[in-house]
Amino acid sequence: MRMINIEDYNQNYMQLAKPICDAKKRVLLGTGSTIHPKYKEKLIQLGIRYLFIEDSKSKGISMEEMMDMPTWLDIISIVENAYKSAEAKSPLPLTDIQKSVKQLIEEVSKRPAIMLIPTSAVDQGLSLFAHSVNVTLLALQIGKKIGYTFAQLNDLGIGCLLHDIGKAGATEQEKHPETGFNMLRAHREISLISAHIAYQHHETIDGKGFPRNLSGEDILEFAQICSIANDYENLVSKEGYVPHEAIEKIMALNEIKYRHHIVLAFSQGIISYPPGTNVQLNIGSKGKGIVTRVVSNPHRPIVRLIDINKEIDLSNQPTIIVESILEESYMD
Numbered sequence: 001m002r003m004i005n006i007e008d009y010n011q012n013y014m015q016l017a018k019p020i021c022d023a024k025k026r027v028l029l030g031t032g033s034t035i036h037p038k039y040k041e042k043l044i045q046l047g048i049r050y051l052f053i054e055d056s057k058s059k060g061i062s063m064e065e066m067m068d069m070p071t072w073l074d075i076i077s078i079v080e081n082a083y084k085s086a087e088a089k090s091p092l093p094l095t096d097i098q099k100s101v102k103q104l105i106e107e108v109s110k111r112p113a114i115m116l117i118p119t120s121a122v123d124q125g126l127s128l129f130a131h132s133v134n135v136t137l138l139a140l141q142i143g144k145k146i147g148y149t150f151a152q153l154n155d156l157g158i159g160c161l162l163h164d165i166g167k168a169g170a171t172e173q174e175k176h177p178e179t180g181f182n183m184l185r186a187h188r189e190i191s192l193i194s195a196h197i198a199y200q201h202h203e204t205i206d207g208k209g210f211p212r213n214l215s216g217e218d219i220l221e222f223a224q225i226c227s228i229a230n231d232y233e234n235l236v237s238k239e240g241y242v243p244h245e246a247i248e249k250i251m252a253l254n255e256i257k258y259r260h261h262i263v264l265a266f267s268q269g270i271i272s273y274p275p276g277t278n279v280q281l282n283i284g285s286k287g288k289g290i291v292t293r294v295v296s297n298p299h300r301p302i303v304r305l306i307d308i309n310k311e312i313d314l315s316n317q318p319t320i321i322v323e324s325i326l327e328e329s330y331m332d
């Protein structure tokens with residue numbers, strides 16, 4: 001199975017590997033179906049951006065690193081409800097939020113690495129909430145690499161899922177960390193450290209962040225984790241960076257924005273080339289391939305070479321590197 005942009009769908013040789021559902025989770029097309037070009041236009045109008053498909057290239061590609069889409073969508077709507085409550089100045093739906101964080105901890109615990117579902121897979125009106133869910137997944141993945149206990153992951157998760165909740169109440173963008181902090185600390189069930197994640201997630205260790213220009217060790221580790229996850233998610237979802245480029249941008253800010261051990265845990269928990277990525281390796285004309293799995297090293301995937309239909313494991317081929325990422329249209 002692999003994930004493609006709906007624009008790249010071709011009915012002549014691709015079948016659906018997962019059903020297509022609308023925003024209300026009604027099944028529009030089942031597994032195994034093909035999509036007629038007219039219907040494809042309709043799906044695009046409905047806001048469907050990505051498809052999970054099977055074709056000759058998808059053989060052996062595992063998407064185990066990606067969390068289940070229905071669960072992801074459920075948690076997005078819970079975050080949306082939290083923002084609505086915050087706007088209405090009512091208490092936050094804490095039971096649902098706590099349940100969601102537990103589910104996200106489970107998702108992260110059972111996977112060695114995490115592959116994010118692009119926030120552009122949902123309607124634009126939901127992208128802020130999808131972003132929050134992705135930030136939480138990444139943050140929990142970092143927390144897991146650092147060796148946090150369940151209780152620590154729980155506080156980290158709640159703070160990250162609601163890190164931007166202040167946007168539901170603040171009039172100016174610069175005020176959202178403080179507004180969020182005040183909203184969260186008004187709930188006695190939420191730990192103060194989770195509230196501080198909202199307060200400090202735009203602080204950087206060089207003291208050039210906001211709102212308080214905190215620096216170095218004055219910034220909580222949890223807030224640093226949220227900050228790195230937030231920046232990475234924005235690079236990929238809003239600025240269109242591919243994962244390995246976004247990872248490099250983050251690494252370049254080691255000891256400038258983020259403390260070294262956080263950057264290290266981040267780089268150990270994230271994959272550079274997600275399964276399904278089309279790549280060109282530095283071995284000449286036969287080097288066109290597709291990433292099938294990521295097993296031992298998150299930055300050295302297993303690639304199936306298209307022309308000779310053979311897999312090579314980059315984790316034990318140190319001289320072979322990914323030269324570039326190829327668009328779907330180059331792969332035919």
Ligand SMILES: [Fe+2]
Pocket residue numbers: 163164176201202
């Ligand atoms: Fe923010």
